[in-house]
Amino acid sequence: MTNSIADIYKADVILVIGSNTTENHPIVALEMKRAVSDFAAEIIVIDPREIRLTEYAHTWLSQKPGTDVAVLNGLMNVIIGEGLEDKKFIENRTESYEELKKVVANYTPEEVEKISGIPADSLREAARLFASAKNGAIFYCMGITQHTTGTDNVLSIANLAMLTGNIGRPGTGVNPLRGQNNVQGACDMGALPGCISGYQNVCDSGIIDKCKDIWGVKLPKKPGLSITEMTDAALRGEVKAIYILGENPMLSDPDLSHVKKAFEKLDFLVVQDIFLTETAELADVVLPGVTFAEKDGTFTNTERRVQRVRRAITPVSNARPDWLIISDLAKAMGYDMDYTTVAEITKEIADITPTYGGITFERISGESVQWPCPDATHPGTPILHTEKFARGLGKFHTVEYRPPAEEPDKEYPFILTTGRLLYHFHTGTMTRHSMGLDEVCKEARVEINPEDAKKFKIKDDDWVELASRRGRVKVKACVTHRVPKGTIFVPFHFKESPINMLTNSALDPISKIPELKVCAVRVKKTRSK
Amino acid sequence: MPKISLTINDKKIEAESGQTILEVAKENGIKIPTLCHDPRLEPYGACRVCLVEVEGARNFLPACATEIANGMVVKTNTIPLYKIRRTIVELLLSDHELSCVTCESAGQCQLQDLAYELGIEENRFEGERHTYTIEDYNPLIERDLNKCILCGRCVRICEEVQQDRIYTFANRGFDAVVTTPYDRSLIETKCELCGQCISTCPTGALTEKMSRYKGRIWEIEKVKTICPYCGCGCELELQVKDGEIVRVSSDVEGGINKGNTCAKGRFGYDFVNHPDRLTSPLVRKDGKLVEASWDEAIKTVADKFSRIKKRHGPDAIAGLSSAKCTNEENYLMQKFMRAVIGTNNIDHCARL
Ligand code: SF4
Ligand code: SF4
Ligand code: SF4
Ligand code: FES
Numbered sequence: 001m002t003n004s005i006a007d008i009y010k011a012d013v014i015l016v017i018g019s020n021t022t023e024n025h026p027i028v029a030l031e032m033k034r035a036v037s038d039f040a041a042e043i044i045v046i047d048p049r050e051i052r053l054t055e056y057a058h059t060w061l062s063q064k065p066g067t068d069v070a071v072l073n074g075l076m077n078v079i080i081g082e083g084l085e086d087k088k089f090i091e092n093r094t095e096s097y098e099e100l101k102k103v104v105a106n107y108t109p110e111e112v113e114k115i116s117g118i119p120a121d122s123l124r125e126a127a128r129l130f131a132s133a134k135n136g137a138i139f140y141c142m143g144i145t146q147h148t149t150g151t152d153n154v155l156s157i158a159n160l161a162m163l164t165g166n167i168g169r170p171g172t173g174v175n176p177l178r179g180q181n182n183v184q185g186a187c188d189m190g191a192l193p194g195c196i197s198g199y200q201n202v203c204d205s206g207i208i209d210k211c212k213d214i215w216g217v218k219l220p221k222k223p224g225l226s227i228t229e230m231t232d233a234a235l236r237g238e239v240k241a242i243y244i245l246g247e248n249p250m251l252s253d254p255d256l257s258h259v260k261k262a263f264e265k266l267d268f269l270v271v272q273d274i275f276l277t278e279t280a281e282l283a284d285v286v287l288p289g290v291t292f293a294e295k296d297g298t299f300t301n302t303e304r305r306v307q308r309v310r311r312a313i314t315p316v317s318n319a320r321p322d323w324l325i326i327s328d329l330a331k332a333m334g335y336d337m338d339y340t341t342v343a344e345i346t347k348e349i350a351d352i353t354p355t356y357g358g359i360t361f362e363r364i365s366g367e368s369v370q371w372p373c374p375d376a377t378h379p380g381t382p383i384l385h386t387e388k389f390a391r392g393l394g395k396f397h398t399v400e401y402r403p404p405a406e407e408p409d410k411e412y413p414f415i416l417t418t419g420r421l422l423y424h425f426h427t428g429t430m431t432r433h434s435m436g437l438d439e440v441c442k443e444a445r446v447e448i449n450p451e452d453a454k455k456f457k458i459k460d461d462d463w464v465e466l467a468s469r470r471g472r473v474k475v476k477a478c479v480t481h482r483v484p485k486g487t488i489f490v491p492f493h494f495k496e497s498p499i500n501m502l503t504n505s506a507l508d509p510i511s512k513i514p515e516l517k518v519c520a521v522r523v524k525k526t527r528s529k
Numbered sequence: 530m531p532k533i534s535l536t537i538n539d540k541k542i543e544a545e546s547g548q549t550i551l552e553v554a555k556e557n558g559i560k561i562p563t564l565c566h567d568p569r570l571e572p573y574g575a576c577r578v579c580l581v582e583v584e585g586a587r588n589f590l591p592a593c594a595t596e597i598a599n600g601m602v603v604k605t606n607t608i609p610l611y612k613i614r615r616t617i618v619e620l621l622l623s624d625h626e627l628s629c630v631t632c633e634s635a636g637q638c639q640l641q642d643l644a645y646e647l648g649i650e651e652n653r654f655e656g657e658r659h660t661y662t663i664e665d666y667n668p669l670i671e672r673d674l675n676k677c678i679l680c681g682r683c684v685r686i687c688e689e690v691q692q693d694r695i696y697t698f699a700n701r702g703f704d705a706v707v708t709t710p711y712d713r714s715l716i717e718t719k720c721e722l723c724g725q726c727i728s729t730c731p732t733g734a735l736t737e738k739m740s741r742y743k744g745r746i747w748e749i750e751k752v753k754t755i756c757p758y759c760g761c762g763c764e765l766e767l768q769v770k771d772g773e774i775v776r777v778s779s780d781v782e783g784g785i786n787k788g789n790t791c792a793k794g795r796f797g798y799d800f801v802n803h804p805d806r807l808t809s810p811l812v813r814k815d816g817k818l819v820e821a822s823w824d825e826a827i828k829t830v831a832d833k834f835s836r837i838k839k840r841h842g843p844d845a846i847a848g849l850s851s852a853k854c855t856n857e858e859n860y861l862m863q864k865f866m867r868a869v870i871g872t873n874n875i876d877h878c879a880r881l
Contacts, residue, residue, distance in 0.1 A: 005761070005785050026723065026791035027761040033692045056692070178760030180852035182859070183877070189859035191850035191877040197860055202873050215868040220843070224866075224873030230847045239847050239874070240837045243830075245862050246851030247878040268833045275805055276818075285830050286818060288807035289854075291800070292757040293767055293774060297855025299755045301762025305785065309855055312752035312767040312774065313801070317808030320823070322851075322858045326865050328823075332831035335869040337861070345857040368784075422721060423792055425758045430853075431793060433800035436739050439668040440722060440792070 001303045002384040003137065003173035004370065009035040010171030013133035017046040017068065017157070018143020018517075022053050023422040025141070025177045025302070029053060032139075042133075044126050046071060047143060048417060049447070049489060050482045059126050062484050065417050066404035066518040067116040069149055071123070072156035073401065074112030076104040076163055078127035085131070086165030093394055094162050100396035107401075115401060117484075131164055135171035142179055142419070146516040148405045150508040155397040162394045168386040178302040180426060185300035188356070188371070189349070193224035198353035214352050226512035227253070228505060231262035241268040245322060246289060250278035251427035254505040254514040255470050256498055272325060275429055278495060288319040291430075295321045296342045298364055300371070304381070306359050307368040404518040405506035408486070412468060412520035414452070415487045416502060419517075424493040432493065444494040445478035448523070452486065453479040458525050466490070468521045471501030474529050488523065492516075535601040550581060550592040550603055561605050562614065562643055565680040566593040567729045568781055569788060570689055576680055578614050578643065581605045589613065615647045623654035624703075625732075626675035633671075634733030636746035640678060641732075657703070667716035669738055669796050670727060677734040679705055683726035690789060695720045722792040728778065737776055739796065744770035753783065756794040757853060761785065763794050774798045834870065843871035850877045 008014070008031040021029040033056050035041035042058040045051065046068075054060040063071050079085050080101055090097050109120035130136050138161055144153045158174055166172035178184045190196040196219075200207045203221055212218050225233055227249070233239040235258075242263070253259045263269055263282045271283040280286050294315045300306045315321065323342060330337035339345050343361035350356050358373040358380075369380040385394075408415055423441040424431040431437045446464055458464055462477045466488070475490060475497040483489050490499040504519040533546045537559055544553040549572060554561050564576040574594035581592045584602035589610065592603075604610070622644060629635045661674035684696040684707060695718050699708045709718050716722075727735045749768040756763040764784025768776040777795050781788030810826030811818040821829075837845050848866040850859050859877070866875040 022721075025759055025761050026721070027763055027786045027789060030690060030692075030789060034690075037689075037692065178852075181755065181757055181760055181762060182854065182856065183760060183852040185856040186850055186852045186854070186859045186877040189850075189856050190863040191859045191875055192863075193873050193876050196863065196867065202867075211867070215864060217868040217871070219867050220871065220873055222873065224844070224875060225847055227849060227876040227878060230849070230874065230876065233847070238845065240841055240845040241834060242847050242849065243834075243866075244849045245858070246853045247849050249849070249878055252878055267837060270830050274800075274807060275803075276807060276811075280807075281818075283811075283818070284813045284833075285826055286807060286811035287826060287830075288810060292754065292853070293798070293801045295855065297857045299762060300856060301755075301785070302760035303762075303785075305762060306856070307755045307762055307764070307784075308753075310752050310754045312750075312754060312769050313772045316802065316806050318810075318823070319806065319808060322854055323861050325827075326858065326861045328827050329831055329834075330865055330869045332827050333835055333869050337865070337869070342855075342857050345860060349856065349860050425793055425797070430757060430800045431797050433803045433805065434797040435799055436668045436796045437792065440716065 001173060001175040001177075002167065003170065003175055004303045004382045005031055007170035007382070008032060008137065009039050009041070011035055011041055011133070011135050011137040012171070013042050013044065013130050013136045015044045015046070015130055015136065015138045016053060017138070017140050018153070019139055019141035019177050020047070020049070020051045020053070020143070020419060021139065021177070022051065024179065024420050026422070028139070028177060032056070042129060044130060048484055048487055059122065059129065061118045061122055061126055063116040063118050065415050065487060066147055066149070067401065068144060068147070068153045069156050069399055070107060070112050070115040070401040071118060072153070072160055073104045073107035073399070074109055074116075074123050075127040075130065076100070076160055077107045078109060078124050079131045079163060080104060082128070084128065085163050089162065089165030089167075093167070093388070094396060095393040096396045096398075099398045100159060100163070103398040103400060133164070133166070135169060136164055136166040137172050137175060138166070139175045139177060141177045143517060145511065145513050147518065148506050148508050148515045149402050150513045151510040152399045152402070156399050158394070159396050159399070162396060167394070168383060170383065173383070176302070181301070182299045184302055184304060185298070188300055193226050196352070197349060198355045200353075210352065214348070228507055228512055228514055231259050234262040234266055237265065240266060241270070242266055243270045244279060245272045246274070248273070248277040248279045248427040248429055250282065251495060251498055251500065252492065254500055254503040254516055256501045257471055258505060272322060273429070274319070275433065277427070277429055287325050289322040289325060290315045290319045294319070297323070298346065304370045305368045306356070306364055306371060308364045405515050406504050406518065406520045408520045412522045413486070414521050414523055416466065416468065416519050416521040417487060417489050417517050418492050418499055418503060419489065421491045421493065424491065426493070428493040428495065444475050444491055444497040444499065446475045447478050447480050447483045447489040449483050449485045449487070450479050450481060452523070453477065456523055456525050458523075463526050463529055465524045465526045466502060466521050467524070468502035468504075468519050470504070473497050473499055473501050474526060475499070488521070533597055533599045535597055535599070535603065537603045538605055544597055546597065548597055550590070550595050550597055551579060553597055554592065554605065559605060561592045562646070563593055564639055564643070564678065564731050565682060567682055567686065569729070570682065570685050573681060573685065576617065578617050580610055580613055582607055582610060611647070614643070615649065618643050618647055619649055619653055621678045622649065623652055623656055624658050625678065632676070632733040633736040633740060633745065638733055639731035661706075665714045667714050667722065669722050669792070670715055670724060671736045671738045671741070672715075673734050673736070674706055676732045677707060678732055679707065680731060682729040682731065683707060683735060686725045686729045691721065691723055691725050693719055693721060696726070722796070723790065724792065724795040725789055728788055737796070739799065740776040743775035744768070749775060751778070753780070756790070758793045758797065763790050765790065765794055767798070773802050838870060844874060846870050846872060847874035850875060852877055
């Protein structure tokens with residue numbers, strides 16, 4: 001997030017697109033609701049489904065999945081057409097505005113209605129409302145990024161924020177909500193094929209030299225493979241071994257049978273986790289790590305706040321903290337990775353990572369700090385880009401609408417979109433092993449619109465078979481107006497109904513994120529599971 | 530904010546205007562008892578145990594709902610106040626199931642604490658008592674109306690903070706009770722099982738079902754940490770007894786969440802002590818995963834990685850790091866892949 005959770009209430013208008021906030025970021029949602037009830041803010045929800053946040057919203061626009069760029073361009077078309085843009089901000093802080101203007105000119109509300117299904121007048125009204133805000137904040141989540149046009153979607157959001165001057169003040173900003181508790185940290189720490197910690201490019205000779213100084217090794221000067229590229233390379237026999245730390249791609253990745261084939265082709269698979277997950281079952285060696293409650297360290301939340309994780313219990317049985325396992329492995333391979341405490345690692349992170357430069361274990365034990373925090377006296381940065389952008393001027397990127405990689409057709413007439421539920425998390429490794437939560441919510445159900453359900457004679461709790469070009473899955477039905485006609489929704493937490501058997505692994509060319517939010521499926525009632 | 534000066538119990542105090550007497554007293558280490566107050570909620574002023582004397586005021590005033598003013602002279606501990614508090618608490622106790630011996634909230638119950646402080650030994654108001662059956666069959670939240678003192682905190686937190694409006698007051702006078710729509714179980718309402726209502730309830734009327742008989746406040750150790758689930762990064766207090774997490778709470782003054790959580794953060798902890806946890810390294814032998822020592826497991830992995838690296842080059846190995854692991858672990862994992870293996874083939878699953 002460019003901004004902080006604590007300043008959400010200062011927004012006059014909150015635009016939420018592709019985030020089911022009340023279920024997936026409940027505490028952020030509390031702040032949004034508070035902004036509405038106590039400070040007269042308005043919420044605009046743009047989401048195909050009638051998510052719970054719509055109950056608190058002024059406007060809800062239901063777009064056809066995968067048409068976000070058209071919708072965002074449409075909003076900007078209205079704002080520019082009616083002269084509602086922030087001329088001063090555009091003049092002082094941005095560049096390439098003319099190019100943007102030219103591209104969005106084609107996205108009239110009527111054109112956008114044809115693409116997205118959002119009535120032209122509703123789009124106009126939403127555009128005016130957002131532009132009228134003294135402070136407007138935009139929030140998004142995986143509903144924006146998990147598309148072949150994910151990068152374009154994000155750029156369009158940035159365009160809208162800059163066009164309306166909503167950057168760098170409390171109650172504004174471009175605010176991605178990170179799905180997992182330390183995604184922000186995993187990225188910050190350089191668990192990325194192109195960067196080491198602090199987003200320092202691996203192709204930069206200066207960075208390679210710095211690593212040589214601190215790590216004593218010269219790094220290869222080319223980016224590595226992203227996760228989806230790894231599976232492809234494994235299938236081609238180029239990648240022979242994979243080491244997986246605390247993840248379960250056998251449930252979270254698109255096109256699961258493809259992933260399975262790839263893992264089976266490997267010479268060697270190592271999985272380090274807390275349970276024998278679907279992925280661990282395929283491994284050659286399984287290393288028992290520990291949960292958050294059994295270790296010390298830091299997590300970084302979605303607003304870049306680095307916070308202290310404290311060990312509450314000793315590791316169960318023979319399990320070991322992951323940092324110890326990794327250093328033992330390094331030592332066994334002849335590399336001197338010798339830390340006696342977690343604090344020493346935090347120190348090394350600060351030494352090598354400018355944005356974390358002022359973050360020490362002692363400091364974080366007393367207070368939390370939002371990066372960038374370059375040195376020990378720096379207070380941290382609650383709001384980014386207050387004076388200027390990292391690159392100086394903010395560039396408007398022109399983005400044209402491209403349809404999703406797979407669209408419904410005669411054979412596969414429905415759009416399948418996936419996501420999460422309030423009571424579960426990701427692949428369920430933790431929540432499905434939490435008895436209370438699992439009792440509240442035991443099984444996956446496919447949300448299907450009553451009109452569609454009627455056509456197939458599907459009633460609540462009937463078993464339904466869903467099939468895409470890649471696989472089929474059986475799941476119980478939940479007939480509900482929450483989803484629009486032609487779209488169905490299935491959560492991906494449940495191994496009993498592994499919905500990612502069906503999803504499309506087509507990637508966004510830049511972020512390499514697969515299109516989990518749109519694929520074409522057909523629906524059939526079946527007798528039993 | 531302009532400063533205001535006032536006197537509480539003969540102590541001269543400077544405070545920021547806009548605060549309540551209760552807030553200022555707390556800041557200055559003066560304790561005023563409360564029952565219906567929660568800093569997360571709008572001032573309510575219903576239970577009256579926080580009444581104080583303010584010079585010049587015709588009546589006693591509730592400290593939780595009265596703003597300070599310049600020159601105010603406040604007394605919090607006079608005999609008349611003591612008598613009022615005592616009467617209020619005695620009345621509450623007269624219709625309260627006194628099962629403190631087995632109550633989950635014993636030791637952290639504001640009613641029990643007050644009765645103790647006020648030295649209430651026996652009850653002057655023997656009379657009719659309610660007996661409600663406890664039958665909310667949701668798996669997470671126990672509702673025991675026999676211990677409810679009608680402070681309205683649950684009603685208000687669900688309305689003001691969670692904004693789900695699940696609870697309302699029904700009936701009047703002696704028969705007043707907190708109820709749900711059509712008296713249904715929470716799980717049949719739009720309740721999100723966030724447990725905010727548990728966190729605010731001053732007595733044992735609302736408690737965590739899973740924590741029943743697992744340990745009371747004086748037996749447990751509270752450890753502050755961060756929720757393992759979504760990116761909000763809520764601060765949680767893990768309540769630990771004998772190496773097991775028995776309950777999760779959250780400090781109303783701490784973290785980005787100020788005492789609030791969602792169902793995952795509050796109730797999704799028992800996976801930690803789940804019997805299916807992996808407890809030993811496993812190595813595949815003749816097609817089967819079998820238990821192995823750490824030495825053997827580490828050596829197997831190290832040898833195999835070294836061999837593959839030698840034969841096919843470092844880029845034949847790839848690593849996936851975890852959004853559930855700490856920064857330190859993620860840092861080490863990428864360092865391992867880059868410095869030890871010698872490849873940039875490192876990514877995480879967090880996009881998915
Ligand atoms: S659990 Fe949350 S939503 Fe349910 S009644 Fe309590 S406060 Fe309201
Ligand atoms: S249940 Fe608890 S919080 Fe709710 S009114 Fe009764 S005592 Fe107060
Ligand atoms: S308690 Fe809920 S909202 Fe808070 S971090 Fe955990 S999962 Fe997210
Ligand atoms: S705490 Fe002030 S009236 Fe109840």
